[in-house]
Amino acid sequence: MAQAQILSRNQQIVLDIIEKAKGPLKAYSILFNVQKKGINAPQQIYRALDKLIEMGKIHKIESKNAFVACRSSDCEISKATAFSICESCEMVDEISDAKLSKYISSFNHKKGMKFKRFNLEFFGLCKKCK
Amino acid sequence: MAQAQILSRNQQIVLDIIEKAKGPLKAYSILFNVQKKGINAPQQIYRALDKLIEMGKIHKIESKNAFVACRSSDCEISKATAFSICESCEMVDEISDAKLSKYISSFNHKKGMKFKRFNLEFFGLCKKCK
DNA sequence: TAACAGAGTGTTATAATATAACATTTAATA
């Protein structure tokens, strides 16, 4: 059993904010939210974000340049991520569907490239917005 | 039969550059390359890029903030896009695999969201780099 | 203990990516 990761002060602060948020957060919005805790510069945010992504605690939503907490525990440290994104209200939901993930992970590109990781983003309208 | 799209001057210039490129191009690198043709400002590039994406002539590689020409003619105006991306040399290859595309397009999220579009990005090392 | 290494922090500055706003021009069409 892997040892639970111990987070540094800044990493913990940033993770807390992201976990409490209802939707994806942007780096600078995180920054504004933690200035009362003594974090003053973008670097401090981006460094924490990088480590949290490495650890699989959060994911970056590439199409939005925003970050969400990992809700799925089995996304294999970000090797296979999928999200549904509402184009109207910005809601993001992590999809953890073993069958989908397995299917995509086993896809082999004809041109001889061996994949290490994928990221899938679905777009549409959520229940509320449609 | 849909009428062939006629491109405006700036749209054509930007598309030409992207089509000639061997890899994905960034917006500002496009800008530097077309200044001799009288395009001087980022807005002009981004406007052309937006239209070209709408038309399905190019795609944005979200994880790289870069743009590639569509090579696949059947990607249904960007409703279903997939790319393989080399983490070492930056190479990007559009994947057009009907089976994969169909499988993903037919995926239904439990939470009642109906998808209109997806984008899938695979990461690994290409033949050259591994 | 002292020296060292590794990860994390704080800080200033700057690079890279993208959009707002407004005036003008061109092309399509009623």
Add this chain to the structure above:
DNA sequence: TATTAAATGTTATATTATAACACTCTGTTA
């Protein structure tokens, strides 16, 4: 021709992300 829609040119600014450097903190080991 008058009216619209699409595209253009331009200046300014917002947003996202990284570079570089000095310092701290912690645990290891010579």
